[in-house]
Amino acid sequence: MLSIPAEGVAYSSAAGVTSRGVAEPTAVALDRVTKRFGELTAIDQISLAVRRGELMTLLGPSGCGKTTLLNLVAGFLLPESGEIVIDGRQVTDIPTYRRETGIMFQSYALFPHMNVAENVGYGLRMRRLPKPEIARRVTDALALVKLEGVNDRKPRQLSGGQQQRVALARALIIRPKVLLLDEPFSALDRNLRAAMQVELKDIQRKLGVTTIFVTHDQGEALSLSDRIAVIAEGRIRQLGAPGEIYRRPADRFVASFIGDVNVLSARIERNDGATATVAVGGARVLVPAGPLKAVEPGGTVDLFLRPEDLRVAREGEAIAVHGLVRTQVYQGAHIDLYVEVPQAASGRVLLRLTAHEGSSVPPPGTWIGIAIISVEAVAFPQMTGGGRTPGT
Amino acid sequence: MREGSAHPLLRLLGGTTVAAILGFLILPAFVVTLAAFNGKAILSFPPETWSWRWFIKAIAYQDFQAGLHNGLIVTGWASSIALVVGAAFALALDRYRFRLKRTLELVLLSPLVIPHFTIGLGFLILAAQLGFARGYAVIVACHIVLVLPFVLRSVYISLRNLDPSLELAAASLGAPPHRVLTSITLPLLVPGLVSGWLFAAILSFNEFTASLFVTAQRTQTLPVAMYNYVREFADPSMAAISVIYIAGTAMLLIFANAFLGLGKVLNVEHSR
Numbered sequence: 001m002l003s004i005p006a007e008g009v010a011y012s013s014a015a016g017v018t019s020r021g022v023a024e025p026t027a028v029a030l031d032r033v034t035k036r037f038g039e040l041t042a043i044d045q046i047s048l049a050v051r052r053g054e055l056m057t058l059l060g061p062s063g064c065g066k067t068t069l070l071n072l073v074a075g076f077l078l079p080e081s082g083e084i085v086i087d088g089r090q091v092t093d094i095p096t097y098r099r100e101t102g103i104m105f106q107s108y109a110l111f112p113h114m115n116v117a118e119n120v121g122y123g124l125r126m127r128r129l130p131k132p133e134i135a136r137r138v139t140d141a142l143a144l145v146k147l148e149g150v151n152d153r154k155p156r157q158l159s160g161g162q163q164q165r166v167a168l169a170r171a172l173i174i175r176p177k178v179l180l181l182d183e184p185f186s187a188l189d190r191n192l193r194a195a196m197q198v199e200l201k202d203i204q205r206k207l208g209v210t211t212i213f214v215t216h217d218q219g220e221a222l223s224l225s226d227r228i229a230v231i232a233e234g235r236i237r238q239l240g241a242p243g244e245i246y247r248r249p250a251d252r253f254v255a256s257f258i259g260d261v262n263v264l265s266a267r268i269e270r271n272d273g274a275t276a277t278v279a280v281g282g283a284r285v286l287v288p289a290g291p292l293k294a295v296e297p298g299g300t301v302d303l304f305l306r307p308e309d310l311r312v313a314r315e316g317e318a319i320a321v322h323g324l325v326r327t328q329v330y331q332g333a334h335i336d337l338y339v340e341v342p343q344a345a346s347g348r349v350l351l352r353l354t355a356h357e358g359s360s361v362p363p364p365g366t367w368i369g370i371a372i373i374s375v376e377a378v379a380f381p382q383m384t385g386g387g388r389t390p391g392t
Numbered sequence: 393m394r395e396g397s398a399h400p401l402l403r404l405l406g407g408t409t410v411a412a413i414l415g416f417l418i419l420p421a422f423v424v425t426l427a428a429f430n431g432k433a434i435l436s437f438p439p440e441t442w443s444w445r446w447f448i449k450a451i452a453y454q455d456f457q458a459g460l461h462n463g464l465i466v467t468g469w470a471s472s473i474a475l476v477v478g479a480a481f482a483l484a485l486d487r488y489r490f491r492l493k494r495t496l497e498l499v500l501l502s503p504l505v506i507p508h509f510t511i512g513l514g515f516l517i518l519a520a521q522l523g524f525a526r527g528y529a530v531i532v533a534c535h536i537v538l539v540l541p542f543v544l545r546s547v548y549i550s551l552r553n554l555d556p557s558l559e560l561a562a563a564s565l566g567a568p569p570h571r572v573l574t575s576i577t578l579p580l581l582v583p584g585l586v587s588g589w590l591f592a593a594i595l596s597f598n599e600f601t602a603s604l605f606v607t608a609q610r611t612q613t614l615p616v617a618m619y620n621y622v623r624e625f626a627d628p629s630m631a632a633i634s635v636i637y638i639a640g641t642a643m644l645l646i647f648a649n650a651f652l653g654l655g656k657v658l659n660v661e662h663s664r
Binding site: 074075076095096097098099100101102103105107109111112113122123126127170171174180 | 555557563564566571579580
């Protein structure tokens with residue numbers, strides 16, 4: 001369906017195999033990297049191994065240190081301590097221009113005084129390649145990002161999507177050891193964003209280029225990544241595949257930051273060390289026991305439930321909580337139902353019903369029972385003193 | 393921005409005000425221009441008879457010719473040296489943190505505070521002490537000090553407007569620092585550099601107060617020559633040379649506009 005002429009930017013060694021023919025699983029390794037800005041510790045002893053060819057997302061709220069981490073890999077910043085290894089080479093003290101990283105900025109940072117072809121060929125001119133080869137590879141790179149016939153235009157004559165394609169071609173043409181993407185989609189409108197995401201993923205997979213992707217958009221992270229590193233306050237809170245992060249968040253922060261979540265008070269009924277059964281109203285849910293070690297059976301915990309894990313209780317179904325329907329929000333594929341529930345941490349619960357169920361969605365003002373349809377959920381000890389984390 | 397929404401009377405009032413301000417700004421030049429074409433040997437307004445002869449006299453006048461020549465030499469050197477020095481300081485102030493940075497900023501901008509005659513007098517005393525008074529060097533040095541703040545400001549603003557990620561992108565693509573400077577930073581600074589140089593050149597060429605102190609009969613610049621002339625004569629050739637002055641400066645700006653766009657040259661427009 002997609003034919004991508006990857007020749008111009010293809011990697012001489014097939015993804016993951018070095019000249020010796022040995023598979024090198026790690027493309028970028030950070031070892032206890034620390035970066036401070038004055039009093040502030042932006043990156044606190046982070047260790048991270050990015051596998052060759054994978055798309056690793058650094059996800060976190062603004063100011064969490066994810067962009068700093070990207071800048072450290074690019075060499076725009078130098079760490080106070082720790083080591084950075086790219087492709088088996090220690091680069092901690094090596095300047096940016098000898099690191100062979102390709103970077104795409106949020107602003108795209110296209111050179112305004114150069115046309116598209118000159119922008120894309122810049123990296124090759126810096127490497128003093130012969131002109132015919134540069135011309136050939138520029139053509140290939142622009143074909144790869146499906147941008148043809150605009151070689152002579154200046155960046156300001158291009159649309160946002162086109163500018164992004166130029167930026168991507170310019171970063172890929174040098175065959176970078178790692179591609180760094182700094183919030184690349186945030187300047188695009190919603191429709192274009194989705195299309196560009198799919199395309200980027202296709203190109204990335206086709207070339208097998210190791211990619212580190214920085215975003216604060218958890219939806220984007222979930223849909224694009226091979227793995228996600230959730231970062232907060234300069235530390236990695238959880239590292240894992242998108243499904244893992246979504247379904248098995250390691251702590252309260254990850255659980256509330258990724259996706260929408262409802263927090264309900266629940267009581268531990270049984271804890272066998274591996275899993276625990278918690279009760280909320282008449283419903284029972286099985287959760288991993290890991291985070292609950294310190295809580296005695298009979299103690300109360302916060303149960304984190306995704307909106308799609310809940311539904312309006314049917315006849316005879318175990319009811320977790322009761323609530324008053326406040327608002328229906330029609331989202332096309334699904335319907336969001338906001339229900340006022342006093343027992344919920346935020347005072348309300350969000351139900352995500354598929355449109356197919358939508359025919360029987362209770363109107364605002366209805367008193368309903370809420371049932372739990374998920375078998376997978378997580379629970380964490382209740383926070384003491386500081387009150388509760390608001391759910392959504 | 394929102395045109396057409398204002399009351400017609402308000403619009404009329406606004407238009408009149410703008411016209412009045414423009415008229416007020418142009419008035420001196422207008423009076424002088426008309427006076428330059430006076431047929432009689434008096435500076436009066438409006439003239440009763442018309443003639444080109446003061447232009448011919450002004451152009452032929454030996455002191456004005458020498459003054460123009462001296463002025464161009466001084467302006468050329470002063471604004472060019474100020475451009476290099478100012479650009480270097482602007483880069484340093486923008487890119488590096490160092491001790492006494494704040495002090496350096498203040499010193500570089502101080503000629504805006506210190507009166508021109510003080511600077512001229514200072515250079516005169518200094519040059520006399522060092523024994524090379526009344527040469528070109530002291531005038532050029534004096535003018536550099538006078539125009540440096542303007543060059544510095546112009547280049548500094550351009551640097552601030554430069555997206556830092558452009559240079560980072562270039563570095564990531566394999567450009568070592570000196571090639572980032574020559575292929576990215578400098579080309580994008582061209583409007584700022586040109587505007588800085590133009591400001592410096594126009595200021596230097598028109599500078600009178602400080603120049604009066606540091607020039608000699610042999611090295612006097614055009615404004616000084618004009619002053620000396622007007623002390624002895626009061627005929628319309630003064631007005632004629634003023635008109636030539638205005639026309640020259642206007643042509644310089646038109647020239648710059650044709651190549652770079654006036655908005656960019658005057659640094660009132662964002663470079664991207």
